[in-house]
Amino acid sequence: MRERPCILAVDDVFENLEIVCLRLEANGYNVITATDGVEALDQARAHKPDLILLDIMMPKLDGISVLKELKADPGLGFIPILLLTAKADRSDVVAGLEAGADDYLTKPLDQAALVARVRSMLRIKALHDKVQDQARQLALQAEELAEWNRVLEARVAEQVAEIERISRLKRFLAPQVADVIALSGDPDALLASHSAEVTVLFCDLRGFTAFTEAAEPDQVMKVLSEFHAALGDLIHRYEGTLERFAGDGLLTLFNDPLPCSDHTERAVRLAVDMRTQLETLSGDWRQRGHELGFGIGIARGTATLGKIGFDRRFDYAAIGSVTNLASRLCDEAKSGQILVDRNVFAIAETLFEVERLPPLALKGFSRPVEAFAVLGALPAAQQA
Numbered sequence: 001m002r003e004r005p006c007i008l009a010v011d012d013v014f015e016n017l018e019i020v021c022l023r024l025e026a027n028g029y030n031v032i033t034a035t036d037g038v039e040a041l042d043q044a045r046a047h048k049p050d051l052i053l054l055d056i057m058m059p060k061l062d063g064i065s066v067l068k069e070l071k072a073d074p075g076l077g078f079i080p081i082l083l084l085t086a087k088a089d090r091s092d093v094v095a096g097l098e099a100g101a102d103d104y105l106t107k108p109l110d111q112a113a114l115v116a117r118v119r120s121m122l123r124i125k126a127l128h129d130k131v132q133d134q135a136r137q138l139a140l141q142a143e144e145l146a147e148w149n150r151v152l153e154a155r156v157a158e159q160v161a162e163i164e165r166i167s168r169l170k171r172f173l174a175p176q177v178a179d180v181i182a183l184s185g186d187p188d189a190l191l192a193s194h195s196a197e198v199t200v201l202f203c204d205l206r207g208f209t210a211f212t213e214a215a216e217p218d219q220v221m222k223v224l225s226e227f228h229a230a231l232g233d234l235i236h237r238y239e240g241t242l243e244r245f246a247g248d249g250l251l252t253l254f255n256d257p258l259p260c261s262d263h264t265e266r267a268v269r270l271a272v273d274m275r276t277q278l279e280t281l282s283g284d285w286r287q288r289g290h291e292l293g294f295g296i297g298i299a300r301g302t303a304t305l306g307k308i309g310f311d312r313r314f315d316y317a318a319i320g321s322v323t324n325l326a327s328r329l330c331d332e333a334k335s336g337q338i339l340v341d342r343n344v345f346a347i348a349e350t351l352f353e354v355e356r357l358p359p360l361a362l363k364g365f366s367r368p369v370e371a372f373a374v375l376g377a378l379p380a381a382q383q384a
Contacts, residue, residue, distance in 0.1 A: 005122050006030045008049040010040040010066070011084065012058045016107070020053060023111050024118065037061025041069055044076055050125050051118060054101075056085045056092055064095055071100035078128055080121040084109070191316060193306035196256045198318060199267040199298065199344065200326040201240070203231065203274060204249035206293035206335045215290065223290060224248065230277045238270040243318055251326070253318055256305050264300050264347045268374060271296045271338045272352070279336065293335025298374075299325040300343035321365075328362040329371060338374040345372040352377050 007029050009020045014035070021031045032047055034040040038060045044052060052070070056063035063083065070076050083096045083104035093104050102124070103117055205211075205227065212220050224247075231250055235242050239260065240252040252270070254263035278294045285292050301322030307314045329339040339357070340348060348354055353375040359368030 002030075002050060004028060004030050005050040005125075006032065006047060007051045007053065007118065008032050008034065008040065008043055008047065009053045010034045010037075010043075010058070010063070011053075011055040012036060013055075016055075016084075016109075019109070019111075020114070023114060027115055027118075029118070037063065037066040040066050044070060044079070045073070048076065049079060051121050052079055052081045053118075054081050054083055056083060056096065064092075064099055067096060067099045067101055078125075080125050082117055082121055191257070191307045193304060195302055195304055197301065198256050198303050198305070198322065199254040199264045199300045200303070200318065200323050201252045201254070201267045201271060201296065201298050202249060202323075202326040202330040203252075203271075203278075203294060203296045204246070204330055206295060207291055208248040211290055211292055219290070223285060223292065226281060226284075227278075230281055231274055234270055234273050234277060238266050238273075240266070240270060241316075244315065249327075249330070251318075251323065253305075256303075256318070257316070264298075264344055265351060267298050267300075268338075268340070268344065268348045268352060269377070271298060271374065272377060275336060275338060295330045295333030295335060296338040297326045297329025297331070297333055297340070298338065298344050299323075299329060299341040300347075301325070301341075324364055325362070325369065328364065328369075329360075332360050332362065332371070340372050340374060342370045342372075345370075348372075348374060 007024055009017055009024075009031055010033070011017050011020070012035050017033050017035070021033065024031050032043055032049065034043045036059050040052075040054065040058075041061070043049075054063045054066060058066075067081060067083075070079065070081065080102045081100065083093070083101045084107060085092050085096075085104060086107040096104060102121060105114060105117060211223070215223075227248065228245065228250070232242070235250075235252050238254075239258070240254050241256065241258070243251045243253050252267070254260060254267050260266065274296060275294075282292060282294070299322045301320070303318040303320035303322050305318050306316070308317045309315050325341055329341065333339045340354075345354055355373045355375055357371045357373055360371045362369050
């Protein structure tokens, strides 16, 4: 409601309007007037007053008809209406109240009663306006909340889709590579070809080819599943990047695509834990009639890394002599043996018990390669 309430006074007698105007304006109200029913409707629609004082007997359109039209208008329906009647006939009052009037006064008007009724009606109007304002605010807040809910639902849907996408990627790629692809704004740049110093661990089974020729397919797949499950958990624990499965072999990278300062130490510790795990598995396989051993090779050096493949299928690969060296050392390892190159030995000798071996003539290498066998971790007191 306005700071200075607006009151529409409707009466076809000028003297009556003058009395009402003087009395109400003296009490701080703004008064507008109309002298017939048609003008009353025009004024009400133009000014939307806070209260209407409406005479019943008027030319053109009587007060009851005006009252009905006002109450039928959605924009004016709650304006309080105080009927003014000169008749003592109760039928006029009843008809007016049934049509929607809020109260009535009989003429001649009692000035004190007029002001009291006006104040009462305006208090009701003020409360109604306050409720309407609160309803509008609640509606706005509800719409804002609904919009926030839509935004949150969209974000949650995006995050769920992202989680599902990462989960699918991690089934086919190393977790570190999947995370780089999923979280980077420009994964192609991160997975582009580059050089990095890495430690490469290669592990494969001994006697696997003969085993596949003699065993049933379900037995072969069961052994591979046990082999991959056991080593996969260890690789994940040491945060290695499983570059690829090569049948019964696994190639794991350290220091790419996620860098780590102790990548060589991690690779050797992983190898020692792999050996413990595989010795247990080999015993189980032996009890089932499968004679299978394993070997592990580790090398450290610079490799070219990045995605390879074509539009429908990409892999993340490490290419270079360091990967070949890890694979060849693995080939030369006796069952249960961990062979490492000189670069790995330079770091591992302070932490592990290492045995120097005679230089090995490895396929693909023009000169004999220095090789070392990791026997186990040194006691903490002996570690440099």
